[in-house]
Amino acid sequence: MPMYEYQCESCGIVFEARQKFSDAPLESCRECAGKVQKLISRAGFALKGGGWYDQGYTAPSCSSTPSASCAGCPKASNG
Numbered sequence: 244m245p246m247y248e249y250q251c252e253s254c255g256i257v258f259e260a261r262q263k264f265s266d267a268p269l270e271s272c273r274e275c276a277g278k279v280q281k282l283i284s285r286a287g288f289a290l291k292g293g294g295w296y297d298q299g300y301t302a303p304s305c306s307s308t309p310s311a312s313c314a315g316c317p318k319a320s321n322g
Contacts, residue, residue, distance in 0.1 A: 248284050253277025 245264065250257045251272035260269055268281050 248282040249279040250282055251275065251277045251279050257282070 244261050246259050246261050247268075248257060248259055249269055251274065254272060254275045254277060256272065256274055258273060262269075269279055271277065272279050
């Protein structure tokens with residue numbers, strides 16, 4: 244289930260709530276029962292593992308000979 248952040252318009256606290264996609268947004272603060280607003284948060288997305296790179300999705304500037312500019316490239320470290 245996703246985690247959502249809310250901010251109270253009355254007391255200003257920011258809190259998190261774990262809700263289903265189908266759940267209605269919260270309307271009141273847990274602390275003071277004031278009106279809350281749903282915040283936009285950064286998504287927690289990360290590509291992990293070597294498979295994504297091993298399947299040919301490398302940077303277009305990669306070459307078979309690693310150089311100083313390839314320091315962050317997984318292909319250069321595996322080469």
